[in-house]
Amino acid sequence: MIKKLSLLLLLTISLSSLALSGCWSRREVENLAIVSTLGIDAENFQGTPKYRVTCNIYKLNQAGGGGGTSQTEGPAQISPVWQITALGDTLQDAFANISIRSPRDLFVGHVKLIVISRDLARQGIQEITDYFLRNQEIRLRTWMVVADGKAHDALRAIPDLEITISEQGAGIANRTRNSVSKYYTENLNQFISSLATEGEDPVLGRADLIKPTPPQVGSEKVTTAIAFRGIAAFSNDKFVGWLEDSETKGFLYIIGKSRRGVIPVSVGKGRPTVSLEMENAESQINPEIINGKLYTVVKIKAKGSIQEQGSSKELVSPQGMEELGRIFAKEIKELCLKSVKKAQHYKTDIFGFGAALHRKDPAQWRGVKDDWPEVFAEGQIDVEVEAQIIRSGQISERIKPVP
Amino acid sequence: MVDEKISPAEFTGILVTTVLPTALLSVPAVAVGLAGRDAWMTEILASVFGLMVVFVSTMLSFRFPEKTIFQYTNDILGKYLGKLIGLAYLFFIIIGAAQIIRQFGAFIVISYLPRTPLLVSNIVLIMLAAYAVKSGFEVIARMNQFVLLIMLVSLAGIFLLVTNEFRHEHLLPVLENGVKPVLRGGLTPSAWKGEVFILMIFLPYLNQYKKARAAAVKSVIILSVIMFLDIVICLGVFGLQTAQFVFPVFSLAYYIEVAAFIERVEAVVLALWVSGVTIKVAIWYYAGVLGITQIFGLKNYKPVVFPLGLILGVLSLIVFDNSTEAARFFAHEFPPYAFTFEIIIPIGLLILAVIRKKNSFQQKGGKSK
DSSP: OHHHHHHHHHHHHHHHHHHHTOOTTOOOGGGEEEEEEEEEEEEEETTEEEEEEEEEEEOTTTTTSSOSSOOOOGGGSOOSEEEEEEEESSHHHHHHHHHTTOSSEEEOTTOOEEEEEHHHHHHOOHHHHHHHHHOSSSOTTOEEEEEESOHHHHHHSOOSSSSSHHHHHHHIIIIIHHHHOSBOOEEHHHHHHHHSSTTOOOEEEEEEEEOOSSOOTTOOSOOOEEEEEEEEEEETTEEEEEEOHHHHHHHHHHHTOOOSEEEEEOSSSSSOOEEEEEOOOEEEEEEEEETTEEEEEEEEEEEEEEEEEOSSSOOSSHHHHHHHHHHHHHHHHHHHHHHHHHHHHHTOOTTOHHHHHHHHOHHHHHHHGGGHHHHHHTOEEEEEEEEEEEEOTTOSSOOOOOO | OOOOOBOHHHHHHHHHHHHHHHHHHHHHHHHHHHHGGGHHHHHHHHHHHHHHHHHHHHHHHHTSTTOOHHHHHHHHHOHHHHHHHHHHHHHHHHHHHHHHHHHHHHHHHHHTOTTSOHHHHHHHHHHHHHHHHHHOHHHHHHHHHHHHHHHHHHHHHHHHHTGGGOOGGGGOSTTTTOSHHHHHHHHHHHHHHGGGGGHHHHGGGBSSGGGHHHHHHHHHHHHHHHHHHHHHHHHHHHGGGGGGOSSHHHHHHHHOEETTTEEOOHHHHHHHHHHHHHHHHHHHHHHHHHHHHHHTTOSOSHHHHHHHHHHHHHHHHHSOSSHHHHHHIIIIIHHHHHHIIIIIHHHHHHHHHHHTTOOHHHHHTOOOO
16 A cells, blocks of 8 residues: 555656646746837838837846946946837837847836837827737736837936836836826826727826936936926827826816825915915816807815915915915916816817716717817816815924014 | 535535636626626626526426436436437537636636647646546535635635726716617626526535525525626726726736735736636536436446546637637627526426426326326
């Protein structure tokens, strides 16, 4: 019995060693070219339109490792990413053209940021989103931004604080977004789901290419850096125009996704001297169609706190706070109306008024949905804001200099 | 001939696993595709249908508590017609098992191992299931209690972890296009839930057959709650594009990211689903083996296991040509095909049995005719 059992055990062990040698379609990490950021441009090559795909690929033995030992000057330092770009008729074709120069298999499962160029976004990005959804490696949480310029250049920007531009960009898209509210961006899934919603147009973040001044210490070259500001408004899958940072705040207030951020206001006349901190706000959209025209009142309940008080007035009193609340409300209203006006100008319903109408009254929506962009553009949209200042920071009144 | 016995709780578990693993993957896309935002209502229809199936099949089976449907069709319809109906059921079950294997193989290939041939994943699944079948029904039932619990807990985990992405706006407006799309969309989930008809095969294994109805009703309720959540959450997170995903629940698991460290949990999901589907296949496989044994009057079921495994392996490759054909089949042809076996034939059998006053008790107390 014991002998039989041990024989069986031996057989099991030796058989399982067959399976230990590896998997069928194994992909060892040293054979992968792990892509961190993707940039997609539209280009004309000898008269035919093509995609230009740019990949930032981690150099695995360099990214994050070592450091500190080399004393060489900035430019001579080896970059932790390998940037490679290629043209192709379709996206997959462009990837294939990248692969012919890559000794390792491209792996896009770790892409954190997809940068799309402005010109390509203008032509429509349906094809791109389809490709990324179909691909089983790309994650639905990947951030997408529209570069104000070429995606290729955006990927060449310097990652000031992080090691790669992917961390830099994804960090801005994800982390700092909620503390400034000057830009807003969506991930692949959010973009697709507003694309698929009737009466709602998607938005993406805007990656601005800037020349930081002064340039990096020790380098004479003028470099590019990316900054996120404002949003790119889409009409269906086509980019139609930007919203500036202040308009973005209005946009966020209307859709009820405003987070922290600062609104400078002026008390009385003159330049803005008081900084008010935005807190989470609620909004209610209640669209109606009367005689084929859209009427909406957006009701916003906002809260704020004083962060900076440079005006000569005494504001931290019940009356002062109340007055400040009124000024705050007026300012928010202006921001909102500005963003509405811009969106109406672009004829794109990024706020989802149409979707709100659809939810509220499907019958009315059916009547206007075919020419919704026009109905939206001519709609009468008003904003009512109720704002309250609830805190004043560590001190109450400002400290007056005594002569 | 049945010497293995399972408890009512195990019976409930078996019925849940008979339906759940593949329904979870495939139903949301079909339901949203056909019923749009109101897809969650299709579950109401499906659970009503499921209860109907439970009542009809238990009423029929209670007349012959020691017999499976392969046996009592002979009592009701006579030897030849009875065997014919039995063979039809056998066909349904074997094709069903092949479809399950195919679906899961396709899932593995599309989502995890794109370069592995379908045959490999199918064979692995069949081998595991064959081992379970050889071990006996009691073993399957016990194993199922264990796996099902883990499956449900992990599923609850997925659902909880995506709730912060849930947008109730995706579910509104309610009933925009009337009830017609809901009725149409309800057919596929109903057909799926109707798979609990398999209790007509496994009833003799239950240690107290009178508790079968309560156990089956319980399983339909559990299934309805899970499938309802499944559809609602997929819809709330992905909106109408749920219909375009081949496996929405998988995409859901793929989408999870909480506090920047709970992410990429889909590998866990895969591990649990493989075990769930293995048992689902084992159940159907066992039903097929039992059918062959009883229809052809064999004494022992074990010699049938291996040949049927070969048949399933081949069938699973040819049962669908490609994934769109499978999706089309489940949306359009599957409901009428499944309804025939799940409720129409049982109702017919029940009526005949009542008219001809057939049941086991009578026969025991001396032949009345």
